[in-house]
Amino acid sequence: MSLGRELKRRARMMVAPAVFLAITGYFGWNATQGDRGLVAYAQRQQLLHEVVADQAAAKAERDAWSIRVSGLRARHLDPDTLDERARAMLNLADPNDVIVKLGPQDKLF
Incomplete structure (x- = not known):
């Protein structure tokens, strides 16, 4: 017992x-x-770094396009930009122009 x-x-x-x-x-x-644990925190930090890098790239691209578009505004019409866009849209070239063909993976900007 x-x-x-x-x-x-x-x-x-x-x-x-x-x-x-x-x-x-x-x-x-x-x-x-867990959902809010240390591993999830590290994943969120990595995602944050990627998003900040994407945002910086998008801002740089937007600034580049803004500069190009500003040359086509009515108040400040840049003749070179206008000539470039007209030739691109009409698929024409000046006989004195040097033409460089780009591949599909090449980018202008």
Whole structure:
């Protein structure tokens, strides 16, 4: 009989630490692997860096196009830009022009 009581007493003593250990393990796992854990934080930081780089590239492209379009405004009509666009749209070239053919992977800007 005393052996049964001793086992019950020890089992009862082990329940609280086991529960607290399980809760600690659960929160520790969620702190690293959960939706808002350290791994997800690192992924969000990587995504943020990619988006900032994409934003900088888009801003540079927008600025380049803004400079090109400003040459076609009515108040400030750049003759070179107008001539370039007219030749591109009509697919014409001046006999004195040097024509350089670009491949499909080459970009002007």
